Every structure is written in C-alpha cells, then in structure tokens.
Amino acid sequence: MRSVVVIGAGASGTLLAARLLLHPASDGLLVHLIERRPKVGRGVAYSTGSEGHLLNVPALNMSAFPEDLDHFSGWLRSGPMPGARPETFAPRRLYGDYLEGVLEDAALASGGTLKRVRGEAVRLEVSEERVRVTLADGRRLHAARAVLALGNFPPRNPPLGDPFFHRSPRYVADAWAPGALEAVPSGAPVLLIGTSLTAIDVAIGLEERGHADRIYAVSRRGLVPNPYRPDVISPPYPRFISPRDPEAASILGLFRRVREESECAARRGRDWHGVVEALRPVVQGLWSSLPENERRRFLRHVQPYWEVHRHRIAPEVGERVRAMREEGRLVVMAGRVRACREAGDGVEVGLSLRRGGARTLRVGCVINCTAPETDPRRVRHPLVTGLLAGGLARPGPLALGLDCGEEGELLDARGRPSRRLYTIGPLRKGRLWETIAVPEIREQAARLADVLLREDPVQRSAARLLPGLRKGGG
Numbered sequence: 462m463r464s465v466v467v468i469g470a471g472a473s474g475t476l477l478a479a480r481l482l483l484h485p486a487s488d489g490l491l492v493h494l495i496e497r498r499p500k501v502g503r504g505v506a507y508s509t510g511s512e513g514h515l516l517n518v519p520a521l522n523m524s525a526f527p528e529d530l531d532h533f534s535g536w537l538r539s540g541p542m543p544g545a546r547p548e549t550f551a552p553r554r555l556y557g558d559y560l561e562g563v564l565e566d567a568a569l570a571s572g573g574t575l576k577r578v579r580g581e582a583v584r585l586e587v588s589e590e591r592v593r594v595t596l597a598d599g600r601r602l603h604a605a606r607a608v609l610a611l612g613n614f615p616p617r618n619p620p621l622g623d624p625f626f627h628r629s630p631r632y633v634a635d636a637w638a639p640g641a642l643e644a645v646p647s648g649a650p651v652l653l654i655g656t657s658l659t660a661i662d663v664a665i666g667l668e669e670r671g672h673a674d675r676i677y678a679v680s681r682r683g684l685v686p687n688p689y690r691p692d693v694i695s696p697p698y699p700r701f702i703s704p705r706d707p708e709a710a711s712i713l714g715l716f717r718r719v720r721e722e723s724e725c726a727a728r729r730g731r732d733w734h735g736v737v738e739a740l741r742p743v744v745q746g747l748w749s750s751l752p753e754n755e756r757r758r759f760l761r762h763v764q765p766y767w768e769v770h771r772h773r774i775a776p777e778v779g780e781r782v783r784a785m786r787e788e789g790r791l792v793v794m795a796g797r798v799r800a801c802r803e804a805g806d807g808v809e810v811g812l813s814l815r816r817g818g819a820r821t822l823r824v825g826c827v828i829n830c831t832a833p834e835t836d837p838r839r840v841r842h843p844l845v846t847g848l849l850a851g852g853l854a855r856p857g858p859l860a861l862g863l864d865c866g867e868e869g870e871l872l873d874a875r876g877r878p879s880r881r882l883y884t885i886g887p888l889r890k891g892r893l894w895e896t897i898a899v900p901e902i903r904e905q906a907a908r909l910a911d912v913l914l915r916e917d918p919v920q921r922s923a924a925r926l927l928p929g930l931r932k933g934g935g
C-alpha cells in the first residue's frame with residue numbers, strides 16, 4: 462500500500478494531507494497525519510480564540526487552493542462572515558476551522574484513507590524500504606515516505622542580564638505557548654521584548670483580557686509592522702527585478718533598486734506597497750542566487766526593515782495599534798534590555814535606548830515576543846535533534862531550518878538528497894527565505910503531493926478538488 466506520514470498538522474501539514482487525498486493518484490493511498498495538539502489546521506498561528514487576532518493576509522491569498530482563490534472567501538460568506546470579500550482580513554480562529562473543513566472534505570472525496578494520530582513524533586528511522594516513526598508514548602507507524610511539517614519553533618530566550626531570570630514566574634518565554642498569558646497580572650505594566658507581529662498580537666490579546674495598565678514594547682530599532690492600505694487589492698505592480706539583474710547580486714544593489722522603484726511608483730501615483738508585493742514572486746529566486754555573505758548581510762542589517770514592510774497587518778489592526786499608542790496604552794521603544802531583576806512583587810528592567818541614555822521600568826511581567834527560533838541545532842525537539850545527530854538531516858544555509866532540495870527533499874549530513882524524507886513550510890527557510898506564509902505553503906503542498914505520488918509535477922491535482930468540497934459553516 463502506498464503511504465505517507467505527515468508530521469505536524471498546522472497549516473502546512475493539513476494542506477499537504479488534503480492535497481495528497483485529493484490527488485488523482487490517491488486511490489489506495491494511506492495518509493497518517495500526526496499532531497500533538499488537540500485539533501488539526503491550527504498550529505501556532507490559528508489556535509488563538511481572540512476575535513482581535515486577524516489574519517495578516519487578505520482572504521484572497523489565504524485560499525487553500527491556488528487554483529480557486531475565492532475558496533476561503535466563499536467559505537466565509539456561506540457561513541461565519543456573510544459579508545466577506547476577497548480583501549477581508551478574517552479572524553485567525555476561523556482559518557483553523559476552514560482548514561479543518563478542507564481536510565475533512567478531502568478525506569470524504571478521496572479514494573485514499575486519512576488516519577489522524579494525536580501524539581508527538583520523537584524519532585524517525587529510515588531503511589531501504591520505508592520510514593518508521595516513533596511517538597512519545599511508544600506507538601510506531603510505518604510509511605513509504607515522511608514529511609516534516611513541524612512549523613515554527615518557540616523563540617530563543619533573549620539575553621536579559623541575569624540568566625536565572627529566564628526561570629522567573631514573571632517571565633513568559635513563549636507568548637504562543639497554550640495559556641501563556643493567563644498568569645500576566647492585569648493591574649501592572651508589562652514589557653514585551655519585540656515590536657513585530659507577535660508583540661502586536663500579544664498587546665491586543667492582553668487588552669482583550671482586560672489588561673488595565675500600560676504595555677511597553679522594545680526592540681533594537683523600535684520598528685512596528687506597517688498596516689495594509691485600505692484599498693488592499695490594487696492593480697498588480699509590474700515586476701521590476703529578476704535574479705539575473707546585476708543589482709540582484711548584492712543586498713545594497715537590491716536595496717537601492719527597491720528604493721528607486723518606490724520613488725518611481727510614487728511619481729506614478731502608486732506607493733511602496735505595490736512594489737513590495739511585486740517582489741514576492743521573485744524573492745525565492747533572489748534569495749537563492751545571492752552569495753552567502755550577502756544573505757548574511759541581509760539578516761544582519763535589512764531583515765527588520767523587510768519584515769515591517771513585507772509582513773503587514775490588517776488595516777483594522779493598524780488602526781487599533783495607532784489608537785493604543787496615541788492614548789499611551791502601548792509605548793514602543795527602540796533600545797536594548799540590559800538587565801531584568803525581580804524586585805518585590807514586580808520586575809525592574811534596565812534599558813539602554815537607541816537614541817542614547819538609559820531608562821528603568823518597573824513592570825509586573827516580561828514577555829518574550831521575539832521571532833521563532835530558526836536554527837535547528839538550538840531547538841528542544843527530539844525528532845529534529847535525532848535527525849541531526851543521526852546524519853539524516855543537516856541545518857539549512859545560514860542555519861535557517863533544514864537543508865533541502867527543490868522539492869523539499871531533506872539533504873543528509875553529506876548533502877545527499879533523501880528519497881524518503883521531505884519537508885514543507887518554515888523549515889525550508891534557509892533555501893527559500895519566503896516560505897512561511899500560506900500563499901507559498903499552498904503551492905508547496907500542491908507540488909509536493911505530486912512529487913510524493915510520483916506524478917508529473919506539472920499536472921496539478923484539480924480532478925477531485927472542487928465538487929467534493931463543502932463551503933461554509935465550519
């Protein structure tokens with residue numbers, strides 16, 4: 462029997478499982494989908510119950526199926542959001558419901574079988590004929606191929622002066638851990654370390670929970686994500702750069718080219734939003750053709766600016782953040798935390814500010830809102846640690862994710878491509894850079910399903926797709 466085991470059922474694993482089941486060659490296929498959380502389709506991003514946590518991508522670009530861009534907005538309209546349009550930014554919790562529905566419908570329409578397995582995969586072994594996955598409770602599964610859809614790892618602890626402070630009950634190491642914000646005192650100021658998407662989400666989440674005091678947020682540059690313009694879907698901006706252009710050989714060249722194009726766009730009545738969108742389809746090509754030292758330079762100097770222009774927030778969220786800042790409920794600072802020290806019933810935080818000088822804050826709690834860890838050697842994940850130790854995988858370029866080939870096939874410690882182990886989504890970051898959001902992940906899922914079922918990769922799996930899919934409700 463043909464069989465694939467998918468480890469992780471966030472958006473990546475769920476989309477891949479659905480594509481496998483909907484594939485024209487799925488008859489007789491067995492798909493095991495392993496997830497340690499109670500529900501599929503949620504992962505880190507879509508587990509939130511907060512109404513104020515909106516998708517940061519319009520509905521059009523969140524469809525599970527690139528060949529039916531209205532699929533998600535249609536689902537919203539026929540159920541939870543009758544007024545939804547392609548440019549709607551829906552609550553993230555609905556997206557989890559949507560993905561779960563997509564998977565259920567795919568399983569119903571398929572000639573293959575889906576087996577959902579609740580548990581944590583801790584070990585992967587590969588033999589000539591198959592892979593064997595061991596779960597934390599000792600169960601074992603076998604399949605012809607395995608796909609790691611492990612997603613985003615928890616962030617690393619930032620240096621806070623006293624290493625023991627990381628163990629303090631007044632420190633939240635991972636804002637996305639289930640129940641992480643429950644112990645945050647609502648009547649005292651809070652410090653968020655980080656000012657990007659996670660910090661914005663946490664600030665909104667705290668307010669919704671009735672947090673009554675000031676929220677401070679600090680990062681080196683104090684940059685906050687830009688909101689989408691209200692006219693979210695404007696005519697596409699023409700492509701203006703290719704990986705073959707001479708400017709694309711260096712970060713400085715690229716930076717200059719983007720700035721010139723933004724000025725040019727402004728003269729034509731457009732702005733940088735369209736220019737950044739036009740980059741999206743070429744980012745993977747630009748990234749992989751840049752020399753390693755240039756990619757390093759990007760990470761060191763440009764990434765924070767890229768993040769706030771590329772990963773924008775919904776206009777409604779932007780408006781909310783603006784009001785919070787204007788009313789002094791959210792204070793964003795550029796600087797560095799020098800020390801955190803428990804003092805009485807709070808924490809004393811020493812900051813050095815980017816524009817010079819120092820500041821001391823007294824807060825009730827410090828929350829780590831820095832970016833997910835990307836270096837697989839630094840994560841506490843038995844499966845990943847075992848793969849690295851056993852030489853079945855190696856870190857990706859610049860230690861971003863795992864090294865893989867064009868179709869996501871893992872490269873072993875000697876750089877040889879695996880025929881049995883693959884990955885999808887954020888773990889491909891070293892190779893692709895642009896690989897963490899649904900528009901890229903859904904493409905990867907469609908292509909990888911073709912590869913795993915050994916079909917012609919160009920021939921897409923639309924055959925079973927649309928008739929079997931229920932819309933709405935969730």
Ligand SMILES: Cc1cc2nc3c(=O)[nH]c(=O)nc-3n(C[C@H](O)[C@H](O)[C@H](O)COP(=O)(O)OP(=O)(O)OC[C@H]3O[C@@H](n4cnc5c(N)ncnc54)[C@H](O)[C@@H]3O)c2cc1C
Binds near residue numbers: 472473498
């Ligand atoms: C807060 C937040 C908001 C976001 N908002 C958007 C958005 O609006 N639009 C967008 O396109 N992208 C958004 N993203 C980007 C996000 O990375 C992708 O949309 C997508 O959710 C990634 O899915 P994933 O399945 O790869 O990873 P994850 O969501 O991290 O899911 C991985 C899953 O694997 C499971 N898992 C890991 N290891 C094991 C194991 N050993 N055994 C069993 N299960 C395991 C985890 O429990 C988890 O459920 C957001 C990301 C975050 C963090």
